[in-house]
Amino acid sequence: MSTAATDDGLLLPVPDEDGAPFWEYAARGELRIQACEDCGRLRFPPRPCCPHCHSFASAWRPMSGRGRIWSYVVPHPPLLPAYAAMAPYNAILVELADAPRIRLAGNLVAAPDAPLDSVDPARLRIGARVQVAFTEVGGVTVPRWLLEKA
Template structure:
């Protein structure tokens, strides 16, 4: 699998994800959450920020099921589900990930008929704590 590109602003996101925590950068001035992480708040222009833990819950806002041809590292897993999830605590924040039946399950192991816009999901992580691991998502009602 491809590893995420980790930059200075986003490094804390990946450190928390490696520990199984979904956190978002929040402005320490006005309290507004923001993603992707960046140095300055677009609302109040403060440079102060903190990383707020979320419940990891959200709803599928959009999705796609890629089929070959794809990047070589992903072609063998196709078709699989890529979802755009809107976080429950921060409706303006949407994260991309894969929909799987459980943490660590192979991509494409969830039947396609289970995928729908608005479905409630929960973030799960399967990185083993050693490398950056993007959140995956599981249905709250399997």
């Protein structure tokens, strides 16, 4: 998968043939992960062939959308100009609850449409439980993450 920039300089994913279903499901508010139809193993990023059994048969399995912060970073300037005004913001890796070997990158935000800097970096914790939320950015629906309510 590659990226493209919006008119205001934000980076957006450019779906390729293998990953297109991920983004189509995201546009419907669903988090799905590619799975091998022969051995059943989940894989991300999406690809045409199972790295375990080499099958080309795949399906997209629904996930609960729950996970935990596996890692994070708080970028500081210098950054791309479109992101410098948002600093400090976070970029997190989320380990999915129902697929612990699958990790997705995103941002922890206060609400689905909140700005990237809407969560105080002091609130970030490895292991914090999160729930997926979806928002449209530049014509692409992207997953973001919200802290799970205790």
